[in-house]
Ligand SMILES: NC(=O)c1ccc[n+]([C@@H]2O[C@H](COP(=O)([O-])OP(=O)(O)OC[C@H]3O[C@@H](n4cnc5c(N)ncnc54)[C@H](O)[C@@H]3O)[C@@H](O)[C@H]2O)c1
C-alpha cells in the first residue's frame with residue numbers, strides 16, 4: 134500500500150520531537166497504522182535547524198503554504214503556533230481536502246468552531262490530542278472512553294510551565310523569573326510566556342475540554358482567567374501550613390444554572406492526588422455520573438511527550454482515512470447538530486470555598502468586625518488563624534470559609550477593606566475539594 138505522506142509545518146520543539154518519534158518508532162507505528170507513515174515534506178523558518186531535526190531525506194521549504202498545496206501530502210501537521218498564519222494554513226489545508234493534525238490550542242479555542250465546521254463540510258479530520266495536556270490522551274478519553282457518561286465536572290493542572298514554576302518556587306525557593314527562564318529553555322513555555330503564567334493557555338485547553346465534555350460550542354471568550362504572576366510567596370507558605378498546595382487549576386462544572394469555566398490559582402488539600410502533581414506534569418480529573426471520578430496524569434509539555442500525542446493522532450487519522458466521514462468520531466464528541474448553547478456563568482455566580490488574608494491593626498475588636506461582616510454576607514468560617522504581630526503592631530489574619538457564592542465574598546471583601554483597622558487589599562484565593 135502507498136505510504137501516508139506527512140507534511141510538517143513548524144520544526145521547533147514539538148515539530149522536532151514529532152520527526153524524532155516518527156523516525157525512532159517507524160516500525161511500531163506502521164504495524165499499528167497498517168501502512169508506512171513517512172515524513173515527506175517539512176516547512177520551517179530556520180532551514181538549517183530543521184534539517185538537523187528531519188534528516189537528509191525530507192524535502193525542506195521555508196514557505197509552509199507549499200506544504201498545504203503539495204498534491205502528494207495526505208496529512209498536514211501544524212506545529213507553528215498562534216492563530217494568524219496557522220489559521221490561514223489550516224483552513225487552506227482543509228479547503229484542499231487534506232486532514233490536519235495540530236497541537237495548537239489557541240487556534241482551536243479561538244477559531245475551532247469555524248475550523249471544525251469547514252472540516253465537516255469537506256469531510257476531513259482535524260485531530261488535536263496534543264493541544265490539551267500534552268502527551269496525556271485526555272481528548273481520546275473524553276471523546277471516546279467516557280462517552281457513556283453525563284460528565285459533571287473536569288478539574289485539571291493543564292499548564293506545565295505554571296506547574297513547573299509553582300513547584301520550583303515551593304520546593305527550592307527559586308524566583309519566579311529564574312524558573313520561567315528555565316521553563317523556556319526546556320521548551321515548555323509558549324512563544325509568549327504570559328500566555329502560560331496569566332492562565333490563557335490553560336483557558337484555551339479548558340474551553341476545548343468543556344466543549345467536548347458538555348456538547349457546547351467553544352467559548353474561550355467567556356472563560357474566567359487569573360494567572361500565577363501575582364501570587365505572593367506568603368500565601369503559598371500559609372496554605373502549606375494549613376495543609377494545602379497552591380496550583381493553577383482549570384475547572385469546568387455543569388450546574389443547574391449554567392457552566393462554570395474558570396482558570397485560577399487554587400488551594401487544594403495536600404492529601405489529594407492532584408495536589409501532588411509537580412513539575413511539568415499535568416493531571417486532569419474528570420467526574421462522570423456512571424464512572425465517578427477518574428484521573429489522567431502525564432507530561433503536559435516538552436518535545437517527545439507532546440510528539441507522542443501528535444503521532445498518535447497521525448496513526449488515528451491514517452486508520453480512519455478510508456472510513457465514511459459519517460462514521461468518524463465527531464470533532465467535539467457530540468454530533469455537530471446536537472451542540473447545546475448552555476450559558477457560561479459569570480465568575481460572580483460560581484460557588485467555592487475561599488482563603489482570605491487580611492492585614493489589620495493588632496488591636497481589640499478588629500477580628501469581631503471582620504467576622505461580623507462575613508456573617509452579614511452569609512459566609513461561615515471553617516478556620517481562622519492570626520499570624521504573629523510585627524513591630525508596627527499589624528497582624529495578618531487568614532480565614533478559610535465554607536462554600537459560598539463568589540459575589541457574597543466580593544461584597545464582604547469590599548466591606549472589610551473599608552474598615553479603618555484593615556490595611557491594604559484583602560488577598561482572596563479559591564479553594565477546591567474536588568470530591569463531590
Ligand atoms: N512546547 C510544548 O511543550 C507544546 C506542548 C503542546 C502544544 N504545543 C503547541 O505546539 C505548537 C508549537 O509549539 P513549539 O513549542 O514547538 O514552538 P516552537 O517555537 O519551538 O516551534 C515553532 C516553529 O515554527 C516555525 N515557524 C514559525 N512561523 C513559521 C512559518 N510562518 N512558516 C514556517 N515555520 C514557521 C519556527 O521557526 C519554529 O521552528 C504551538 O501551538 C504550541 O502551543 C507546544
Ligand SMILES: N[C@@H](CCO)C(=O)O
Pocket residue numbers: 264266267291292293294295321322323329334433434435
Ligand atoms: N506551554 C504549554 C505547552 C503545553 O501545552 C504548557 O506549559 O503547558
Ligand code: NA
Pocket residue numbers: 262263264265266267268269270271272442
Ligand atoms: Na493530550
